[in-house]
Amino acid sequence: MMIPDIANPFFPGVVRGAEDVAFANGYRLVLCNSDNDHAKEVLYLNALRTYLPAGLIMIPSSFDDLSAHTQSYRSAGSAVVCIDRVPRNWEGSSVIVDNVDGVYRATSYLIGLGHRHLAAITGPLHLTSAQDRLKGFKLALRHGGLKTTGNYMQQTTFDTAGGYAKTKEILHLLPRPTAIMACNDMIAFGALLAIREENLRCPEDISLIGFDGLDLTEITTPKLSSVYQSTYEIGATAVQLAIDGALDRNCQPRQVVLKTVLKIRESVAPPRAEHVARTSRKRTR
Numbered sequence: 001m002m003i004p005d006i007a008n009p010f011f012p013g014v015v016r017g018a019e020d021v022a023f024a025n026g027y028r029l030v031l032c033n034s035d036n037d038h039a040k041e042v043l044y045l046n047a048l049r050t051y052l053p054a055g056l057i058m059i060p061s062s063f064d065d066l067s068a069h070t071q072s073y074r075s076a077g078s079a080v081v082c083i084d085r086v087p088r089n090w091e092g093s094s095v096i097v098d099n100v101d102g103v104y105r106a107t108s109y110l111i112g113l114g115h116r117h118l119a120a121i122t123g124p125l126h127l128t129s130a131q132d133r134l135k136g137f138k139l140a141l142r143h144g145g146l147k148t149t150g151n152y153m154q155q156t157t158f159d160t161a162g163g164y165a166k167t168k169e170i171l172h173l174l175p176r177p178t179a180i181m182a183c184n185d186m187i188a189f190g191a192l193l194a195i196r197e198e199n200l201r202c203p204e205d206i207s208l209i210g211f212d213g214l215d216l217t218e219i220t221t222p223k224l225s226s227v228y229q230s231t232y233e234i235g236a237t238a239v240q241l242a243i244d245g246a247l248d249r250n251c252q253p254r255q256v257v258l259k260t261v262l263k264i265r266e267s268v269a270p271p272r273a274e275h276v277a278r279t280s281r282k283r284t285r
């Protein structure tokens, strides 16, 4: 199994589900961490192939030559399942969540609270998961009659440092956004740090929603609202698809799309009245 960032608690959650199903079915799971480094990923793929694994579960760091590498596994009889971020032209089995719908519902919730100046921070836009989360944000703004303004939508690395840096920038936009959609929880944790450093309060000054629903969202201050995706179910489903493919080479590939759950906690609130008054005055001039 290949994961891109073992320091992001999301991925060990996926591995937990994968390893449980593999072990229960008599398989042993070998885990590789690519560190989002494509060269390291290729090194691992070339080494793992020599073990002739029953299956390969891929969370790719990039889509460069992914099909070529995975084709060599299929030719050797291994079942290949791509999860979490999947190339648009992928024809094999896959497991993702409905990223567009998840961010669409979270952003619509913020608009329903009265937010009119929203920002989004997503991950690297070469990844389909990051693209689809931003797509959900834009769709919600459009359906809410709001403009999508370029610098209120930022991309960065799916980690705390990236979230911190981009939030620092966003907080100096005028008008300052009253809500941020962080497209994973690690970005949201960085945003919380930046908000605090700017002597602002969440949610009083800035509402914040993350994506993943990590356990850590229950212990942050404030507790983070987040779009929950079941890491265990993603991993368990992926391994089951691989086992099905390993046992029956004529088994048809399946593309599984799991739903997310919007978990509202303490990090969201309606925008402050004076902020709404100030920005509507600007609009009427």
Ligand code: RIB
Pocket (backbone or CB within 6 Å): 008, 010, 084, 123, 129, 158, 183, 184, 185, 186, 211, 212
């Ligand atoms: O790769 C980083 C992110 O993508 C994770 O936090 C999770 O959201 C996954 O879908």
